[in-house]
Amino acid sequence: MMETIKKWWRCCRRWPAHLKLKIMRYVVMNLFLAVLNYATSPHCWWVGWVALGWGLSLSMEIISWYYTDKEEK
Template identity: 45%
Template sequence: MIIRKLRLQRGWSQDQLSQISGLSTRTIQRIERGQKPSLESLQSLAAAFETSVAELQQEPTMHKETHEHIHITEDEKIAIDQVRAIKGFYSHLFTYIAVISFLAILNYLQSPNNLWVIWPAFGWGIGVASHGINAFELFNPFGAEWEKKQVEKKLGRKL
């Protein structure tokens, strides 16, 4: 997570960081997803970011401290979570399109007079739509505001 934040602060793509650090793009992707890097990888990244290996090994905190450029604030964590949710939706959508397309071709080749493919497309499509609504926060009746109201209600406080 620290690696991603430092990379984004400098406006570098993963490919650019790969070229600067001498690591493969795949290694950088793995590290940014949470895989523990080797000492050699950490040394290469520390040199690229002009920092120490110890700084890169620190766990990010959810508040600002003296080394603000490395720590993750609550707002940043929320934004990262939202971006991951949207990325997950697009991955789900792509999988849906690929699988349903394959099933449609299979349906056409095997039994063109019986369109059974509409049933999995419809059922899975509801799941994809629900995922999109949640990822883009288009409709969330049980979101943070609802939770806050319920907690206040349980504690007997007026809003």
């Protein structure tokens, strides 16, 4: 288990800049959308659907990068 965690952290340290940028963009934009959602319609939290869809797409891209990177070596 610890070896898996160590491998994951080694992998995270060498993530490409474009993936780090996409993750930062995801966090910042979803925070902005959450504030906007709270200000305009606090009774209906539509921002959760946006975060879920975008997060699924982002996680698929990270998984794709992880396995593609392993195959190239």
